Amino acid sequence: MSELKNDLFLKALRGEEVKRPPVWMMRQAGRYLPEYLKLKAKYDFFTRCETPELACEITLQPIDIIGPDAAIIFSDILVIPQALGVKVLMEEGRGPLLPDTTTTQADIDKLQVEGVAERLDYVCKAISLTKKELNGRVPLIGFAGAPFTILCYMVEGKGSKTFDKAKQFCFTEPVLAAQLLQKITTATIEYLKAQVKAGADCVQIFDSWSGMLAPADFDAYSLPYLKQISDALSVLCPVILFPKGSWYALGQLAQTSTSGIGIDWNVPAIYAREQTPGKTLQGNFDPAKLLTDPATITKDVNKMIDAFGVHRYIANLGHGILPNVPVANAKAFVDAVKNYPNR
Amino acid sequence: MSELKNDLFLKALRGEEVKRPPVWMMRQAGRYLPEYLKLKAKYDFFTRCETPELACEITLQPIDIIGPDAAIIFSDILVIPQALGVKVLMEEGRGPLLPDTTTTQADIDKLQVEGVAERLDYVCKAISLTKKELNGRVPLIGFAGAPFTILCYMVEGKGSKTFDKAKQFCFTEPVLAAQLLQKITTATIEYLKAQVKAGADCVQIFDSWSGMLAPADFDAYSLPYLKQISDALSVLCPVILFPKGSWYALGQLAQTSTSGIGIDWNVPAIYAREQTPGKTLQGNFDPAKLLTDPATITKDVNKMIDAFGVHRYIANLGHGILPNVPVANAKAFVDAVKNYPNR
Numbered sequence: 096m097s098e099l100k101n102d103l104f105l106k107a108l109r110g111e112e113v114k115r116p117p118v119w120m121m122r123q124a125g126r127y128l129p130e131y132l133k134l135k136a137k138y139d140f141f142t143r144c145e146t147p148e149l150a151c152e153i154t155l156q157p158i159d160i161i162g163p164d165a166a167i168i169f170s171d172i173l174v175i176p177q178a179l180g181v182k183v184l185m186e187e188g189r190g191p192l193l194p195d196t197t198t199t200q201a202d203i204d205k206l207q208v209e210g211v212a213e214r215l216d217y218v219c220k221a222i223s224l225t226k227k228e229l230n231g232r233v234p235l236i237g238f239a240g241a242p243f244t245i246l247c248y249m250v251e252g253k254g255s256k257t258f259d260k261a262k263q264f265c266f267t268e269p270v271l272a273a274q275l276l277q278k279i280t281t282a283t284i285e286y287l288k289a290q291v292k293a294g295a296d297c298v299q300i301f302d303s304w305s306g307m308l309a310p311a312d313f314d315a316y317s318l319p320y321l322k323q324i325s326d327a328l329s330v331l332c333p334v335i336l337f338p339k340g341s342w343y344a345l346g347q348l349a350q351t352s353t354s355g356i357g358i359d360w361n362v363p364a365i366y367a368r369e370q371t372p373g374k375t376l377q378g379n380f381d382p383a384k385l386l387t388d389p390a391t392i393t394k395d396v397n398k399m400i401d402a403f404g405v406h407r408y409i410a411n412l413g414h415g416i417l418p419n420v421p422v423a424n425a426k427a428f429v430d431a432v433k434n435y436p437n438r
Numbered sequence: 439m440s441e442l443k444n445d446l447f448l449k450a451l452r453g454e455e456v457k458r459p460p461v462w463m464m465r466q467a468g469r470y471l472p473e474y475l476k477l478k479a480k481y482d483f484f485t486r487c488e489t490p491e492l493a494c495e496i497t498l499q500p501i502d503i504i505g506p507d508a509a510i511i512f513s514d515i516l517v518i519p520q521a522l523g524v525k526v527l528m529e530e531g532r533g534p535l536l537p538d539t540t541t542t543q544a545d546i547d548k549l550q551v552e553g554v555a556e557r558l559d560y561v562c563k564a565i566s567l568t569k570k571e572l573n574g575r576v577p578l579i580g581f582a583g584a585p586f587t588i589l590c591y592m593v594e595g596k597g598s599k600t601f602d603k604a605k606q607f608c609f610t611e612p613v614l615a616a617q618l619l620q621k622i623t624t625a626t627i628e629y630l631k632a633q634v635k636a637g638a639d640c641v642q643i644f645d646s647w648s649g650m651l652a653p654a655d656f657d658a659y660s661l662p663y664l665k666q667i668s669d670a671l672s673v674l675c676p677v678i679l680f681p682k683g684s685w686y687a688l689g690q691l692a693q694t695s696t697s698g699i700g701i702d703w704n705v706p707a708i709y710a711r712e713q714t715p716g717k718t719l720q721g722n723f724d725p726a727k728l729l730t731d732p733a734t735i736t737k738d739v740n741k742m743i744d745a746f747g748v749h750r751y752i753a754n755l756g757h758g759i760l761p762n763v764p765v766a767n768a769k770a771f772v773d774a775v776k777n778y779p780n781r
Contacts, residue, residue, distance in 0.1 A: 262726040309703040360652040383605040
């Protein structure tokens with residue numbers, strides 16, 4: 096494996112001195128790039144995920160085109176339920192559909208944790224290939240969904256504005272919920288370990304729906320499983336936890352073994368810094384701001400870095416990039432961070 | 439007008455001593471009650487809103503059936519764009535649709551602020567009739583949508599998970615956005631004043647989508663208009679501001695003339711209390727918790743009141759009641775608050 100030529104991202108996670116923060120964008124691999132949309136028109140979602148050459152090509156596109164300081168492997172958080180034996184359908188423009196929901200003891204007993212990493216070997220193959228093709232240009236991030244977020248899809252069967260059924264399941268069947276969350280957690284740890292073995296330099300855990308939970312319920316249904324994953328992985332590589340919307344839990348997340356904590360654009364920098372001493376923060380540009388223009392983006396990026404500071408900070412969006420963002424605006428975001436010291 | 443027999447709700451807003459907190463539930467008028475669903479099957483949405491006898495009947499149903507300490511007039515926040523001259527369609531189960539979006543100078547110039555209160559006289563008639571029928575049993579709450587939330591629907595033309603178009607409009611056309619927000623604000627103030635004149639004892643402003651905004655954008659596109667409304671109305675009756683998701687702005691809201699501040703279930707009581715000295719807090723039970731059972735609801739309501747305290751507190755949900763909540767559970771919520779002192 097060739098040595099990293101740009102290790103700014105890993106330096107920021109280790110708390111080392113840097114001249115400027117590193118920058119990448121959530122969902123930078125895909126969605127808004129014309130080069131990606133061409134592949135999307137040709138191959139369906141799971142073909143893109145399951146073919147290492149395609150996943151590698153999609154992962155590298157933004158590195159060549161907009162030049163961020165880290166790559167993130169192209170995949171999806173729902174490969175875990177799929178590898179546990181649950182059918183996952185992905186219809187373009189309609190979001191995921193899991194026709195067989197997981198809500199009973201029998202449903203949970205059926206889930207096959209053993210062999211999950213082997214069944215997801217295509218992701219590891221994509222990671223190995225991407226590491227080779229990156230040839231040390233930037234680090235590669237692996238990822239998985241957080242157990243609570245995966246439970247949301249497995250119980251609800253599809254996306255939702257409020258995930259009431261998933262929450263009702265947790266609140267009324269706490270024993271089953273704990274079993275399901277533990278199975279997802281165990282599988283996720285094996286899967287992420289395999290990603291690191293294949294070459295991932297860091298792993299990020301996306302808890303996209305944890306913000307649906309009240310603080311006490313976050314403590315019950317999300318935090319213990321994030322902790323398990325962080326503890327198991329942080330001995331191998333830096334970990335970033337991103338429980339979107341769970342601003343109230345930043346102090347608790349700062350007590351875990353994670354190196355980095357992702358925050359959404361609601362969270363003021365000063366509040367986040369107070370809550371998370373010794374951790375690296377990642378975020379938190381409003382994705383809708385990328386629908387403005389390069390001058391506005393540059394101005395607001397500078398303000399953001401002024402607020403967070405250069406040290407222990409990774410410039411990113413506060414959530415995934417929107418599909419309709421002009422490429423010039425995405426590049427303006429990355430360039431603004433790179434030019435920050437030379438303003 | 440007969441004197442109020444139960445003025446617990448107004449006492450809490452004035453910061454007076456109470457033995458227990460008052461309780462009501464957002465969207466208590468409708469959605470989950472079989473008695474409401476019967477009327478819903480018979481009359482379309484706007485017929486229900488625009489016929490004072492129907493709006494009155496729907497407003498009173500929960501008072502008779504579950505017994506909260508305040509009534510809220512049955513209406514909708516989108517009556518304001520309608521009264522400004524914008525077509526609003528409401529298809530059952532599909533959410534609102536505004537086929538002609540408001541995004542240009544010409545669109546904004548066309549909006550008719552003058553006469554808004556007269557065109558919404560049917561709401562005031564419903565309020566007068568309801569006051570009479572309530573006969574002093576409990577106070578009656580009037581309401582409106584906050585200007586930013588109304589802008590979201592007028593620009594986007596429909597509901598959205600992220601209201602990107604509405605935010606893009608604000609970020610790229612700040613002058614037009616300010617004009618539109620001001621027109622909505624002026625109309626809303628006239629409308630709420632008329633509600634108070636007709637008998638509303640309190641008004642609540644629902645900023646359902648302000649949580650989509652970063653703090654600096656909340657300062658630009660929401661807060662100034664909430665302040666204007668609060669200042670204009672709080673000389674007439676107590677005001678409650680409910681900017682859902684804008685936890686970061688609680689300290690600023692506490693600096694306004696409002697009596698009450700609504701909070702969602704993400705916000706820990708201790709944080710909310712620290713941020714809002716001298717204000718009455720309203721909330722913040724997770725609506726999905728009403729999908730459990732009366733024993734769980736009672737336990738969690740007691741914990742909630744323990745955390746907020748009895749003084750300057752109105753027990754409520756953290757957002758609207760879900761349509762599929764069993765009536766026994768809604769009643770368990772109200773009863774738990776009423777029985778709090780006798781646990």
